[in-house]
Amino acid sequence: MHRPEDAQPLNVEDVTLDDPAPGADVPDAALVSAAAADDRQPLATAAPPPTRTLATPNTKTPPGNELRPDAHSGADTAPKADLGPAADSGADADSGADADSGPEARSGVGARSGADAGASAAGGGSAGGGVVDLTLDEARRLILRAQGLLGADARKGGVHAMLRRLGAVQLDTISVLARSHELVAYARLGAVSRPAVERAYWHDPARSFEYWCHAACILPVEHWPLYSFRRRAFRERKFRWHEVPDGVDKLLAQVRDSGPLMTSDVGGAKNGGPWWDWSDSKIGLEWLLDIGELVCTRRVGWRRVYDLAERAIPADLLAQDLTDEECVTRLAGIAGRSLGVANRTDLIDFLRLKGRFAAILDEALLSGAAGLTPVTVAGWPGKKGQANAWADPAALASEPRGRHRTTLVSPFDSLIWHRGRTERIFGFTYTLELYVPKHKRVHGYFTMPVLAGGRLIGRVDPAREGTTLVARQVHLEPGLSPAKWAGAFADALWSAAEWVGCDSVRVERADPPELVTMLNAPR
Template sequence: MTAVPADSSPAPSPVTVLGADDARRIALRAQGLLGAPDRRAGVRGVLRHLGAVQLDTISVLARSHELVPYARLGAVGRPAIEAAYWGHGTSFEYWSHAACILPVEEWPLFAFRRRRYRDRGHLWGHQVSPETYRHVLDKLRAEGPLTSTELGGAKKTAEWWDWSDTKIAVERALAFGDVVCTERRSWKRVYALAEQAVPDALFGQDRSGEECVRTLVSQAGAALGVATRADLLDYHRLRAEELDPVLADSGLVPVEVAGWGPDGTAAPAWADPAALAAPPRGRHRTTLLSPFDSLIWDRPRTERIFGMTHRLEAYTPRHKRVHGYFAMPLLTGGRLVGRVDPAREGRTLVARQVSLDSVRHVEALATALREAAAWVGCDGVRVEALHDERLRPALEKLLAD
């Protein structure tokens, strides 16, 4: 296991010491990847438990927000995933770990961030006139939910980054909490006045910053199972001055985890009490993971728990890529054992580049590829570059069966 530096801040005396394997299994169970999936709760249940599902524009096998419930529930219908996320007022988009979809119940918990953006007075350096801002709100009030194009245009030019004043204004309103996105049309955000789209019981709540952060830390701890202070900071991208005052009374308990410190030593961490109440047992999921999956979106944590150094290479020049454009780690037996860079050509799933840690994982790889192909409507799999060509006969035989 790759060790990373322990958190330098002092921690209370641990209630227990966990082995690295125990911590890994606790993390997998907490993320819904160990044990029987809760199919009755479905996609909404996955979202409520994780607390945040990251959004991204890249779509090769599928978009990342689709891959997250797929990894946990299996081949749930893709239209059902979209319906569970958008259009029913059960979730909203906001800045959490990154741009994420969040359960609508978390609307009050991000009041501290909305206030911070409002106090700052601008959005990522963009300025907009008060008149344009008021015009956007007035148009939404008069006409109901609209896309930025329907509001008056998303961009000044064809360049993706060259936002129009209207787009700057509505994104600013989203950050401030005057506007909310609870729906998408053809991947375009649909903006609505928050006072009209967020349920009254949630919209009317006015929580202190400490209360917001304390609840988010507790939720992140439950979603992670066991976590260092740095892990908890990263989950919703909190600031140290926000987290530190509430960590001790967040409901999480201090532990130590063997192997998480420098040179394999124990490191202080925090655990969800429910995660310690029963040993993590059950069936491990075999699946391909989005690089934006919350099990692995924190790269230092991924290295610490799984010993895998994984980076998204989509924005790396082609000649410098090691594992491929959108390499997806292969999870099986509770470990990350390889990578697949997928693509689709008609009704064929193409594994452009594949690597495995060991020949004993060939069957798991074939299982993951066949299941992914069926889920996205492909009836065949073609493997292109294979890191060890000696594996090809066995892999292709398994894929053909």
């Protein structure tokens, strides 16, 4: 199922992001508005900044409820990344160096820091631990390796290991070529079978569970204790964005007595109105999931199956009782390792924190408890003389090497789910136009960026007609030569086509226009 071309709301039983009604009074909807300011500082135009000290954390965010993540991350206003004069070098898409890599970028991550990366890592995140200087190219390569898109190690362990590397995989009901959680695995692992993806995510006994992280996500089951801070917060507020109905205790008793169930077992998900007009049973089940009484560890026909957490989650994980500080601190480390290099906005957005929970994250970064090393990334916003990001110290200890993936990227992939971060890293301005009226769309309904040579080289709006993958629109990034990059585009399209069982590719429109002929040429 996919959203119709007029972009009307979905059938709620298929909705995993659980958006509230438009215009509704939703106290918990804007979770990262204060953090967005981190990416609104001017872009440095001088030479690479000197070694910096750790920034003082922003603890002025007013306290509030830090519960449900927004369904989709919004763009911030980060300045566009400077990809340098070699942006159109035409380097081999699968070479060991980025297309804009120069000798300095290939000399090793710690080569420009003035302090050994290992020594900085030993200092953790504390101000006295030293700050590593990174070029934008170095940061980008660290990020791609952390995300499993550079080097052979990313394929080790399959989907199960990939989920643990990423920490969270966002769920979304849209299925154009495949659903996003499948596309995320494909982008990193290649033509992994779709049933294998499903088995790795939803398995019996549980290896994963669904909960709120960046959005509605599939999460490693061993992370269950780390989200107790959010479950407690929901319980303390006693409501979500729907009013919790009476009879929740009866629903819980029904699951306890009768076993796992779906909304269809308790009267269905809707009242008959708009898609957000949930039935009391649906609201009750979701509330019980929010507070941790129920859990979803598997799906049937893309429908959630709700079971008692005490039945589905291993006892040793249920027994762990972590404080809010322990939860957020450990999750900050997970987010930092997943992202590779991240500023405060990126970490806040990964976990969708606000208020007192954002303040806990700030303290964990300042004290070093999160286990991340302060770094300065050239060109990223920040104050002079202060670190403007954090990195995984283990990642800093070695230079990223290996082949780059050439692939289409889901709009909900953690590589690009924060649009301001995407622009900061890749110089790539990206907007998902699902809800834009058809006649106003610039790039298409479900535009997927194309990753090649360690950069985002363009975008494609894909569809399927029988066994043909149709590229309704293809756009190459400005300044890139069609002659040099058409091959990478074609590789990305044909690889995706073969994965979803198509035996031909047809490009309908392209910018620049000559790409149509190049990409439609027989292979």
